Amino acid sequence: MEIGKIPIEILNKHVFESKITRDDVLLGPDIGEDSAAVDIKGDIAVITTDPITATSYMAGYLSVVVVCNDLAAAGAEPVGVLSTILMPPESTQDEFVQILREIKEACRRFNVQLLGGHSEVSPVVTKPLIVSTGFGRVQKDLLISTKGAKAGDKIIITKTLGIEGTLILYNKEKEKLREVLTPQEITEIEDYINRLSVIEEGLIARKYATSMHDITEGGLFGAIYEVCKASKKGAKIYEDKIVLSSSVKKVSSFFNLDLYRLISSGSMLITTNKEDILISELKGKGIECCIIGEIVEDPKIEFVSSNGKSILIDNFPVDEIYKVV
Template identity: 90%
Template sequence: MEIGKIPIEILNEHIFELKTARDDVLLGPDIGEDSAAVDIKGDIAVITTDPITAASSMAGYLSVVVVCNDLAAAGAEPIGVLSTILMPPESSQDEFVQILEEIKEACKRFNVQLLGGHSEVSPIVTKPLIVSTGFGKVQRHMLISTKGAKVGDKIIVTKTLGIEGTLILYNKEKERLRRILTPHEISEIEDYINRLSVIEEGLIARKYASSMHDITEGGLFGAIYEVCKASKKGAKIYEDKIVLSNSVKKVSSFFNLNPYKLISSGSMLITTSEEDDLISELKEKGIGCCVIGEIVEDTKIEFISSNGESILIDKLPIDEIYKVV
């Protein structure tokens, strides 16, 4: 592909032919359009942005998932995404089209509109770089802030930690990992692509949560650190109460990684004083969850290991994924 903007002919074939699928999307992607327009009819608009840097496989799909998860963590229903895609000069048209197809697949799956974006070939990147901006809406009384955690709130984690990180590592080192994983564990990891969204639990939990945070870069330690710092509170987390799948344990152990510092899209951290009602509704929808600790007044963030050791989480961790990818 040549340096510069992606040719209009390619975009016209793969993007501009899309029709807006939602009545509240007034202006979508088209030639020369640099902005999108959405009618939110008095609701609160919620906007977020994120890059995809660690993943190579399914990067386009993940670029949609991560911003939709951010919106869900604020209690917002995702409406649309804008995608900026920078391709290195040595990349092919097929690679670019693959990213577009993955973006479109995710948009269709999660009922969000591709609102537009920007694409070009640039010598400043050495591999495809995708930056997505997500747009959503929420009623004012259901808007959830990261800083809302209160003393006495229980800390709940949905699904199991390490889903995204394990999937990324498996796709990168598939041949090596197949030697240590059972057929069931391989099947489980390959299905993780279908468990990366926290939209459903976010829309459920917004009725009960004081704060929410999707567990992404830095894993559980990163998420609880940000919640506590934003809320000016502390936390006690108990390793014995945390659910990890065997596949996550095995992959983390193989690379000598701490699964609690591993990128974990697909899991939502929720603080709430209504844990029983929340857990009941999550389980009704088939969403697993566990109470792993509580929010405390002392601003110290304490992780109590299975052997009783107290570990302080006193800084934002570097994600374990970067030791491998």
């Protein structure tokens, strides 16, 4: 494609034809429109932004998921996304259109409006770069802050760790991994694309959580580090309380990665003093979860391994995914 803005005729066909699907969205993407308009009717507006840099696999879809998950971690219902897509000159129109298809598929799936964005071909990027901004809404009394964790809170994680990282790694070395995974594990991993969202658990947990954090870059260790630093508290986590999928363990072992430092979109970390009712509601919706430890007053983050050895988490970890991708 030629350097410069994506041609209007391509956007007309693949973006501007999309109808507004939410009543609270008043102005959406169109020719010459550089802004969107949303009627929040007294709620709190929650806004977030994130790039996709670790993978090209389903990058458009993931670009919507990651910002919606950030919104859900604040207790907000995702409303819309704006997507900036920068394409290198050697890319094709088909590659650009595929990214748009993935973005629109995620928007349909999660009832999110594509509000607009920007797209162009630029020599400053060597592969497609997607940066999405997510917009959500929440009642003031349901807004959740990362810094809200309190001593005595239980730490809950949903689903299994490593969902996103395992999916990325599997699609990078699919043929080799098929030799070590069982048919059931392969089926499970191929379905992980459907388990990346934490919107449902976020909207359930906001009634009971003191803090929430979707487990993304840096994995479990990154998420608990940020929660504790924001809250000025510490934590004690027990490895033998963490429920892990065999497929996640096998893939991490294949690449010799620490899965506790592996990007894990699809799993939410929740701190709460109402763990019984929260777990009951989550499991009632078919969302697996487990208590893995508790928040403590001493601002020290301790991970007790299954062999009884303690590890201190005293900095934000570099994600294990970057050893491979």
